[in-house]
Amino acid sequence: MSVLRPATAATDAHDCAAAARTRAAARHLVRSEDLEEVLAVAAAAIGEVLAGEAVLRVRTTQHDLHASASGVLPPSALSALARTVLGSPADVDGVAAPSEAASASADGSAPPREAAGVLLESSGGHATCRVWVGVTKPPREGAPEHTVAELLLHCLAQSVDRIVTVDKVRQTEANLERAVESHRLVGQAMGILIERHRITSEEAFEVLRRASQDHNVKLREVARRVIETGAEPDEVV
Incomplete structure (x- = not known):
């Protein structure tokens, strides 16, 4: 028991720190007025929650942007898989099926092993936001980390709506x-x-x-x- 306690305490501390960073990211999305900044913050937070590298695509009537935690990216900077998944048509629920999207690649070849991942989408009045996170073992739908990632993406959609509205005003x-x-x-x-x-x-x-x-x-x-x-x-x- 004496061996397990420090490890458990360290794990709890790590989880608390991660939760604090997620809350801080959510608050930042709600308050920021910089579009590029909110994209990078959202990508970083969602990637951390799902333990992978997140890539976003945000579409409005005026913009079609891709971004990662490092900031806005040209489509050419994305992997073929990320471009395929983020550009794939939506299914009946408005989200491309991960199994179908992950099975496709730009040249039609078999997907790499790391093609497994999580694809989420959220829409607001002015924006449609989609995120792809490549992970080895995707969490099941309804798992806490999956739900938190969905909420963060919804916060992003609302934030983009607000920024677009403010810009129009x-x-x-x-x-x-x-x-x-x-x-x-x-x-x-x-x-x-x-x-x-x-x-x-x-x-x-x-x-x-x-x-x-x-x-x-x-x-x-x-x-x-x-x-x-x-x-x-x-x-x-």
Whole structure:
């Protein structure tokens, strides 16, 4: 007994440390706003939980990214097996059958012995996330480590959804800010032309618009140059 106790204590300590790292990774996924960072964190955490090397594929309307614990990867950096599994069609449950996916390879040859692994998929409103972890002895479905890996992948899908939504909001805000700035610049340039030529606001706008179209320069840029130089619209383009 005296021999077993230190080993048991060491094992318990290792399990506690692993659980703490998993919780930290989950919290990071919930909070981070960096897409590349969350992909690497998720790959590292899922790989640790399943005791293998995890490779992710995340698809949104704007992106189709692959990543491992080291970060975002080009598809060419993946093994033929990983590319095959991550790109395989889904079955009725939305996840490619590991036995079928693992049996395929890019050249149709027999899969290597290490082809055994775990394939999981989770989808959100904007993202579909799939992970492949090559392991010698995959855990059974419903095993604690399998469930934790599924939860981490679900956290990743939700995190990508949040990041994509935030990016869209930011892009919308940026577009609004540019529109407001354009409105301000065009209004000031019109004021200069109205005062200088004693014309109406409609006529002043038409002068700016015509210069923009004739010289293929954005209206706000024509207005900015008129304001900065004091020259006529046709002279600044």
